Amino acid sequence: MNLTKTATLTLALGTAFWAAASASLRAADMEKELNIVAWPGYIERGESDKNYDWVTGFEKETGCKVNVKTAATSDEMVTLMNQGGFDLVTASGDASLRLVAGKKVQPIDVSKIANWANVDKRLQDAPWHTVDGKHYGTPYQWGPNVLAYNSNVFKEAPKSWSVVFEEQNLPDGKSNKGRVQAYYGPIYIADAAVYLMKKKPELGIKNPYELNKDQYAAALDLVTKQRALVGQYWGDANKQVDDFKNEGVVASSSWPFQVNLIQGDKDAMAKTPIASTIPEEGATGWADTTMMHAEAAHPNCAYAWLNHSLDAKVQGDVAAWFGSVPAVPAACKGNELLTDTGCDTNGAANFDKIWFWRTPIGKCEAEGTCVPYSQWAKDYLAVQGK
Amino acid sequence: MLNSLSNLFYRRPQLLTALLLGGPLAWIGVVYIGSLFALLIQSFYHLDDFSGTVVHEFTLSTYAELAATANLQIIMRTVVMAALVTLAASIVAFPIAYYAARHARGKWKALFYLAVMMPLWSSYLVKIYAWKLILAKEGIVSWIAATLHLSWLLDGLLSTPIIGGSSLSFSYIGTFLVFLYIWLPYMILPIQAALERVPNDFVEAAADLGATPRQAFRDVIFPLAFPGVIAGSIFTFSLTLGDYIVPQIVGNSRAMIGQAVYTLQGTAGDIPLAAAFTVVPMVIMGFYLLAARRMGAFDAL
Amino acid sequence: MRSEAGWGLKLAAGAGIAFLHLPLALIVLYAFTTEEKSFQFPPPGLTLHWFSAAWFDRPDIWPPLWLSLRVAAIATAFALVFGTLAAAALSRARFFGKDQLSLLFILPIALPGIITGIALRSAFDIMNLPFSTLTIILGHATFCIVVVYNNALARFRRLSPSMVEASMDLGANSFQTFRHIVLPQIASALLAGGMLAFALSFDEVIVTTFTAGQQSTLPIWMLQELIRPRQRPVTNVVAIIVIAVTFLPILAAYYFTRQDEHRQG
Numbered sequence: 001m002n003l004t005k006t007a008t009l010t011l012a013l014g015t016a017f018w019a020a021a022s023a024s025l026r027a028a029d030m031e032k033e034l035n036i037v038a039w040p041g042y043i044e045r046g047e048s049d050k051n052y053d054w055v056t057g058f059e060k061e062t063g064c065k066v067n068v069k070t071a072a073t074s075d076e077m078v079t080l081m082n083q084g085g086f087d088l089v090t091a092s093g094d095a096s097l098r099l100v101a102g103k104k105v106q107p108i109d110v111s112k113i114a115n116w117a118n119v120d121k122r123l124q125d126a127p128w129h130t131v132d133g134k135h136y137g138t139p140y141q142w143g144p145n146v147l148a149y150n151s152n153v154f155k156e157a158p159k160s161w162s163v164v165f166e167e168q169n170l171p172d173g174k175s176n177k178g179r180v181q182a183y184y185g186p187i188y189i190a191d192a193a194v195y196l197m198k199k200k201p202e203l204g205i206k207n208p209y210e211l212n213k214d215q216y217a218a219a220l221d222l223v224t225k226q227r228a229l230v231g232q233y234w235g236d237a238n239k240q241v242d243d244f245k246n247e248g249v250v251a252s253s254s255w256p257f258q259v260n261l262i263q264g265d266k267d268a269m270a271k272t273p274i275a276s277t278i279p280e281e282g283a284t285g286w287a288d289t290t291m292m293h294a295e296a297a298h299p300n301c302a303y304a305w306l307n308h309s310l311d312a313k314v315q316g317d318v319a320a321w322f323g324s325v326p327a328v329p330a331a332c333k334g335n336e337l338l339t340d341t342g343c344d345t346n347g348a349a350n351f352d353k354i355w356f357w358r359t360p361i362g363k364c365e366a367e368g369t370c371v372p373y374s375q376w377a378k379d380y381l382a383v384q385g386k
Numbered sequence: 387m388l389n390s391l392s393n394l395f396y397r398r399p400q401l402l403t404a405l406l407l408g409g410p411l412a413w414i415g416v417v418y419i420g421s422l423f424a425l426l427i428q429s430f431y432h433l434d435d436f437s438g439t440v441v442h443e444f445t446l447s448t449y450a451e452l453a454a455t456a457n458l459q460i461i462m463r464t465v466v467m468a469a470l471v472t473l474a475a476s477i478v479a480f481p482i483a484y485y486a487a488r489h490a491r492g493k494w495k496a497l498f499y500l501a502v503m504m505p506l507w508s509s510y511l512v513k514i515y516a517w518k519l520i521l522a523k524e525g526i527v528s529w530i531a532a533t534l535h536l537s538w539l540l541d542g543l544l545s546t547p548i549i550g551g552s553s554l555s556f557s558y559i560g561t562f563l564v565f566l567y568i569w570l571p572y573m574i575l576p577i578q579a580a581l582e583r584v585p586n587d588f589v590e591a592a593a594d595l596g597a598t599p600r601q602a603f604r605d606v607i608f609p610l611a612f613p614g615v616i617a618g619s620i621f622t623f624s625l626t627l628g629d630y631i632v633p634q635i636v637g638n639s640r641a642m643i644g645q646a647v648y649t650l651q652g653t654a655g656d657i658p659l660a661a662a663f664t665v666v667p668m669v670i671m672g673f674y675l676l677a678a679r680r681m682g683a684f685d686a687l
Numbered sequence: 688m689r690s691e692a693g694w695g696l697k698l699a700a701g702a703g704i705a706f707l708h709l710p711l712a713l714i715v716l717y718a719f720t721t722e723e724k725s726f727q728f729p730p731p732g733l734t735l736h737w738f739s740a741a742w743f744d745r746p747d748i749w750p751p752l753w754l755s756l757r758v759a760a761i762a763t764a765f766a767l768v769f770g771t772l773a774a775a776a777l778s779r780a781r782f783f784g785k786d787q788l789s790l791l792f793i794l795p796i797a798l799p800g801i802i803t804g805i806a807l808r809s810a811f812d813i814m815n816l817p818f819s820t821l822t823i824i825l826g827h828a829t830f831c832i833v834v835v836y837n838n839a840l841a842r843f844r845r846l847s848p849s850m851v852e853a854s855m856d857l858g859a860n861s862f863q864t865f866r867h868i869v870l871p872q873i874a875s876a877l878l879a880g881g882m883l884a885f886a887l888s889f890d891e892v893i894v895t896t897f898t899a900g901q902q903s904t905l906p907i908w909m910l911q912e913l914i915r916p917r918q919r920p921v922t923n924v925v926a927i928i929v930i931a932v933t934f935l936p937i938l939a940a941y942y943f944t945r946q947d948e949h950r951q952g
Contacts, residue, residue: 035900035901040911040914047745047746047747049917067901068901069899069900069901070911070914072910072911072914075648075649075651076896079651083808083812083818084812085817085818085900101439102439177552178551178552178553178556179552184639230639231551231552231553231556231638232551232555232556232637232638232639233639235634236914237914238724238725238913238914239518239635241724241725242518242522242725242726245524245725245727246519246522246523246524246525246726246727246728247522247523247524247552247553247555247556248523248524248552248553261724261725265722265723265724265725267722267727267731268725268727271727374433374656377649377650377656378451378456378650378656378659381456381460381641381646381649381650382454382456382457384639384640384641385456385459385460385463385640385641386640407772407773407776407777407788409769409772410769410770410772410773410792410832410836411773411788413769413828413829413832414791414792414794414795414829414832415788415791417807417810417814418794418795418803418806418807418810418829419791419794420810421806421807421809421810421813422794422798422802422806424806424809424810425802425805425806425809478703478706479703481696481699481700481703482699482700482703482704484696484700485696485697485700486700489696495945496938496941496942496945498704499937499941500934500937500938500941501704501707501708502707503882503886503937504707504708504711504930504934504937505707505708505710505711506883506886506890507886507889507890507929507930507933507937508711508714508926508929508930509890509905509906509909509922509925509926509929510890510892510906511892511906511909511910511913511922512714512909512913512922512923512926513710513711513714515913515922516710516711516713516714516717517710519713519717519726519727519728520709520710520713522728524727524728525728526713526728529728529729567706567707567710570703570706570707571707575883579841620793620796620797621796624796624797624798624799625799625800627799628798628799628800628801628802628893629799629800629801629893630801630893631892631893643799644799644801647801647802647805648801651805660805664801664802664805667798667799667802668798668802671794671797671798671799674797675790675793675794675797676790679786679790
């Protein structure tokens with residue numbers, strides 16, 4: 001092969017790189033399917049447990065065959081959406097605005113969604129999916145990032161996040177060094193900011209996702225010091241359950257999912273009883289949004305799913321399976337799987353104490369110019385490496 | 387027809403070569419290498435921090451960013467880990483391969499073969515999670531240590547700076563052990579293949595000429611088996627260099643190259659920096675392969 | 688002549704083998720644990736329940752298993768054809784750039800999976816190939832070819848050219864020569880390469896993550912199960928089933944390659 005030819009060809013391929021990602025989408029003549037990127041456990045068709053099935057009925061009714069690609073992390077979700085080929089994604093707040101900014105998702109016409117009226121009013125215009133008055137998706141589920149603790153060590157619930165941020169002796173007389181965990185995602189810097197809002201009011205933090213240079217530096221400094229206390233950062237919920245059980249972790253930011261899982265396990269509770277609280281500083285939380293790809297090949301099926309996903313029965317079932325709070329308040333009552341206490345167990349009463357995850361962007365309301373998420377990501381990677 | 391075609395090939399061997407090579411060459415040579423080049427090109431763009439979008443203009447600023455201390459640490463950490471895993475794997479693999487190739491016979495030989503192949507066939511992920519249970523603070527190793535009244539030894543090991551941690555599964559020791567375990571068969575197989583090719587006559591000749599078994603090993607067997615070690619090391623080194631699953635499950639959360647690439651091209655959306663990170667293993671493996679070819683390792687891969 | 692192995696060698700080899708198998712023993716043990724979602728040591732109790740659960744209650748196991756088998760089989764078949772062709776060409780021909788070319792052929796296995804994965808994903812995009820079973824197969828075939836190529840190349844180098852010439856002199860055409868002279872001599876190398884390629888493909892996670900669409904191969908299914916387990920021991924049961932099912936083919940392949948090599952002397 002001629003060398004110049006090879007070079008030209010590779011260059012041509014190179015120029016088209018990534019940019020051509022969207023071209024791989026081809027509209028089907030007849031919409032008979034729907035491709036969704038979702039968190040594991042978000043879209044169940046009764047294969048694991050016959051009682052948890054909110055897909056089969058939808059498929060029968062609409063003729064849209066649902067294909068689910070589960071993603072373990074927000075990183076993976078954004079990667080998949082960037083690469084294309086999907087109609088919907090259940091994006092968390094640390095991914096949603098990035099998807100909007102990257103023009104990977106499209107605005108939703110809520111008038112086409114009959115169940116929109118059921119959505120919790122407090123979530124309808126939430127800033128992690130509403131940009132310039134346009135809705136880029138429908139709320140799906142939410143939950144707080146609670147402080148989970150070992151109740152053998154803490155006879156009383158810890159009142160402050162300081163137990164995970166600052167080196168100290170815990171009530172059992174031993175240091176917290178190596179016995180606490182922090183979330184692995186860069187969005188965790190916001191947890192530090194929430195703590196600093198109370199702890200250092202002079203910084204003037206108004207919103208943990210909108211930090212100017214100084215405020216950001218203070219938060220980064222706090223998580224850097226925290227590195228010395230953390231043995232391993234937690235990323236996947238189930239692995240954290242193992243860490244509470246087998247690794248001597250006694251306090252960490254966590255989700256109701258992990259807490260419920262351990263509390264439902266008699267052996268684990270006998271050995272390492274876990275409880276959870278929301279400390280006085282408040283907490284961060286996640287609220288997931290079902291968003292539609294900018295070049296969704298099956299928009300009609302997608303709209304049908306968006307409506308279906310806001311059905312009270314579906315919402316309640318998902319919340320019961322996932323350990324989350326439904327975005328539709330009506331789902332909290334009369335659902336067999338969730339039971340009437342389910343929403344409270346999963347943290348529904350804490351809505352007002354929660355700063356919901358959203359992607360920090362450069363242009364922000366509180367401070368004018370804020371440190372953007374790409375910087376958070378780089379710095380947090382460096383913090384974990386220290 | 388078939389005959390004339392055959393004659394044509396016999397008379398024009400270049401034609402046959404071209405035909406044989408066409409398919410795989412087009413795939414690996416054009417598509418695969420082309421997209422590697424494309425990845426390389428991406429690393430010369432940069433991410434606009436304010437808007438979070440990629441600016442498609444030639445710049446070296448992404449490489450300047452790659453040279454930041456934190457990123458260099460990621461690279462160093464990964465390379466050192468890969469080198470140590472490779473070294474340890476060759477040390478652990480050699481006796482197994484040597485015994486299997488030169489001593490085991492009949493049923494024993496079959497058994498050794500199975501013993502090496504079986505771990506290769508059991509799921510990578512299930513194996514990693516099994517290791518988590520072995521290394522956990524309340525896992526098997528510490529259970530054995532406690533039973534044997536050796537907990538002080540384990541605690542001492544864990545309090546060692548750098549390699550220690552709050553438990554084995556939260557430390558470099560844990561990451562190292564799991565890597566070593568997962569890639570070990572890839573080291574054993576090429577060494578064994580190289581050793582089986584050492585003709586017995588050579589060894590006998592060495593003995594006849596008065597070499598002690600030790601001398602025969604050092605001067606005859608080992609040099610002939612060394613290309614096998616190099617071949618195995620290509621696997622263990624490169625697999626360790628790019629893995630992002632093992633260090634995430636077992637380790638102290640200090641990122642390795644694979645994790646950095648995965649995070650940067652995912653949520654952070656910093657594709658130029660992710661691409662610059664991928665250039666590191668490409669360059670390292672490039673030099674490694676050139677060196678390996680010099681040592682004749684490709685005959686033993 | 689083979690001397691008796693020293694105790695040091697025996698000990699080192701034995702310890703190495705034990706190291707390789709301790710985790711496997713654990714995988715087997717935890718297929719019987721009574722815990723459902725998270726493991727602890729020692730297991731609180733033992734049960735056979737998960738085997739029946741895997742068989743009767745979990746229809747979601749079989750499509751990924753079937754897909755993985757299909758992908759591995761096709762990718763390996765692909766690799767056997769093209770890897771052998773490439774090895775044949777590069778072992779016999781002499782041309783400019785051959786050394787560079789042979790180096791190039793090692794790259795897919797010498798570069799970390801995450802690089803191969805990202806690179807291929809972008810290539811598929813550019814070629815307008817929707818992510819599907821086909822793209823998974825192409826991704827796997829890329830590194831499977833290399834494995835077969837390496838095994839075949841080593842054997843081709845030892846193949847005596849005089850036998851091929853003799854065959855041609857006796858009137859056989861190239862196809863007959865390949866069928867009757869070359870193939871029997873390289874068969875065991877191909878089998879060994881094919882086995883390794885199949886094993887690599889069957890257990891591949893990283894490249895698959897980037898080249899798959901909505902399809903789950905068995906390792907991807909495992910990943911999902913381990914991230915949000917419902918019946919965690921079921922993953923162990925599946926791992927055991929895979930080991931058990933592959934046990935005999937590995938053994939058969941071993942005896943086949945042995946006999947073949949003995950015949951060759």
